[in-house]
Amino acid sequence: MGKAPLRAEDVDAASDAQLVVAIGRFHQPALAEAYRRHAGAAFGLALRILTTRVLAEDVVQEVFLRLWNDPEKFDPERGSLRAFLLAQTHGRSVDLVRAESARRSREERDARRRPDVRYDLEREVEHLTLAENVRSALADLEEQERAAIELAYFGGHSYREVAELLGQPEGTVKSRIRSGLARLRTALVASGATAEGGPWGES
Amino acid sequence: MGRELSTRELHELLGAYALDAVDGDERAQVEEWLERSPEGHVELAGLREAAAHLSHTALVAPPEVWARIEAALAEEPPPLVLPLRRRRTALRVTAGLAAASVAAAAITAIVLSDKMARQDDRLAAVTRSMEHEGMRRAAIAAMADPRARTLYLEAADGAAATLVTLPDGEGFLMSAELPRLPRGRTYQLWAMTGTDATPAMVSAGVLGRDVDLAAFRSPRDAWGFAITEEVDSGGVQPKGRHVLEGSFA
Numbered sequence: 001m002g003k004a005p006l007r008a009e010d011v012d013a014a015s016d017a018q019l020v021v022a023i024g025r026f027h028q029p030a031l032a033e034a035y036r037r038h039a040g041a042a043f044g045l046a047l048r049i050l051t052t053r054v055l056a057e058d059v060v061q062e063v064f065l066r067l068w069n070d071p072e073k074f075d076p077e078r079g080s081l082r083a084f085l086l087a088q089t090h091g092r093s094v095d096l097v098r099a100e101s102a103r104r105s106r107e108e109r110d111a112r113r114r115p116d117v118r119y120d121l122e123r124e125v126e127h128l129t130l131a132e133n134v135r136s137a138l139a140d141l142e143e144q145e146r147a148a149i150e151l152a153y154f155g156g157h158s159y160r161e162v163a164e165l166l167g168q169p170e171g172t173v174k175s176r177i178r179s180g181l182a183r184l185r186t187a188l189v190a191s192g193a194t195a196e197g198g199p200w201g202e203s
Numbered sequence: 204m205g206r207e208l209s210t211r212e213l214h215e216l217l218g219a220y221a222l223d224a225v226d227g228d229e230r231a232q233v234e235e236w237l238e239r240s241p242e243g244h245v246e247l248a249g250l251r252e253a254a255a256h257l258s259h260t261a262l263v264a265p266p267e268v269w270a271r272i273e274a275a276l277a278e279e280p281p282p283l284v285l286p287l288r289r290r291r292t293a294l295r296v297t298a299g300l301a302a303a304s305v306a307a308a309a310i311t312a313i314v315l316s317d318k319m320a321r322q323d324d325r326l327a328a329v330t331r332s333m334e335h336e337g338m339r340r341a342a343i344a345a346m347a348d349p350r351a352r353t354l355y356l357e358a359a360d361g362a363a364a365t366l367v368t369l370p371d372g373e374g375f376l377m378s379a380e381l382p383r384l385p386r387g388r389t390y391q392l393w394a395m396t397g398t399d400a401t402p403a404m405v406s407a408g409v410l411g412r413d414v415d416l417a418a419f420r421s422p423r424d425a426w427g428f429a430i431t432e433e434v435d436s437g438g439v440q441p442k443g444r445h446v447l448e449g450s451f452a
Contacts, residue, residue, distance in 0.1 A: 028273075028276060031272075031276075032269070035264055035269055035272070036264060038264075039264030039265070039268065039269070040263050040264040041255075043264060043265055043268070057265055057267070057268045057271075060264075060265065060268050061268050061271050061272055061275075064268075064272055065272060065275055068272075068276065077337070077339065077340050078244060078245075078247075078248040079248040079249075079251055079252050080252060080255070082255050083248070083251045083252045083254075083255040086251075086254070086255045087221075087251050087254075087255075090222070090223055090254075091223050094223045137256075138257075149222070149254075149257070150257075152219060152222040152223075152224040153222045153224075153254060153257055154257075156223075157224060158219075158224045158225065158226050159216075159219040159224045159225065160226075162224065171215075173219075174215055174216060174218070174219055175215060177218035177219045177222065177224065178215060178216075178217055178218025178219070178250070179218070180218070181218045181221060181222075181250045181253045181254060182218070182249075182250065182253075184253040184256070185249050185250065185252060185253035188252075188253060188256060
């Protein structure tokens with residue numbers, strides 16, 4: 001880890017790990033650069049889960065202030081900064097969507113979604129602006145794997161709820177989520193979309 | 204408390220856990236397992252990395268949210284307010300201003316020193332985290348080495364630790380579940396060598412009073428290990444309580 005502080009003009013060329021070290025030094029331009037790189041994805045994810053712009057913005061604000069206040073929570077050996085921030089965003093969004101007030105609207109939404117899960121899943125894939133190799137990796141998943149992953153990730157459902165929604169045994173859903181994610185990971189690594197250590201260094 | 208899940212079941216739950224789709228007691232059990240499973244952590248990181256791709260959207264980071272973040276960052280700690288009495292004579296105004304300047308300088312110094320201390324704390328925490336993870340990564344690599352030997356130590360009182368050693372004597376103590384010792388005390392690791400008739404215990408390192416991961420070197424012919432509680436400087440011979448002890452099968 002370098003001792004010299006990151007210069008303002010260097011932040012756009014810095015790796016994510018360097019940005020986090022600079023954030024540890026209260027270097028605000030580093031946080032701004034991290035925000036520029038990753039807040040769009042965090043906002044997109046929060047919006048998909050919460051469906052409310054105001055709530056999604058609150059989550060993004062909270063996630064980046066948390067990075068500012070506790071930069072040591074990010075561990076570059078355990079994945080990329082984007083994966084870390086999106087995991088934080090996802091966790092907070094799911095907490096909110098599972099709150100009682102949000103649950104009612106989610107149940108209504110689920111009731112509309114349930115008859116045609118397949119259509120929604122295809123729409124999910126279509127509407128995400130994915131890189132070609134990511135889209136290809138997703139397409140390689142079994143339909144049921146993709147369904148389970150999408151309902152858990154974007155719907156904020158527990159795997160037990162997913163099992164109920166899909167009418168499948170809980171053990172099967174649990175296995176499909178893990179195997180689907182693992183296969184997605186393998187396909188992305190093979191296609192070069194992500195490295196073993198994470199894809200989101202500089203952008 | 205629900206049924207205790209097997210390692211295989213916990214492993215199977217990792218995908219759902221990576222998507223925040225595990226609740227309650229099962230979630231707690233996965234997290235407890237992850238605390239002592241470096242391999243679990245590695246797999247979880249990979250699964251989360253894959254999940255991050257699902258959110259690869261083209262949305263622009265909302266500028267209004269950044270404005271709110273900037274405003275929050277601009278909030279300084281509340282200033283110290285010192286009661287300054289009004290000066291009663293013109294002659295004392297200069298002295299009063301000087302005193303106020305000194306007070307203001309003192310406040311600035313306090314605020315700056317507080318900020319510097321916080322910065323030092325943050326940097327130390329980031330550095331510690333990265334060093335710790337470097338060691339953890341080395342420990343994981345050692346575990347994956349086919350030449351490695353693993354020794355799991357467990358005591359009736361719940362104390363436990365896993366040791367991994369390589370043929371060259373390099374080793375790692377990991378997943379230690381040892382209670383924090385009071386000040387002035389330390390854990391010490393001992394390698395057992397020699398023969399059954401003439402066993403010897405050689406220090407493999409003083410571990411500190413709060414340990415979860417440590418690197419050490421031991422004699423290549425070590426056939427077992429022990430952890431004892433000693434005075435904080437450690438010793439050349441074990442004198443304190445034996446906390447854990449075991450030998451390779």
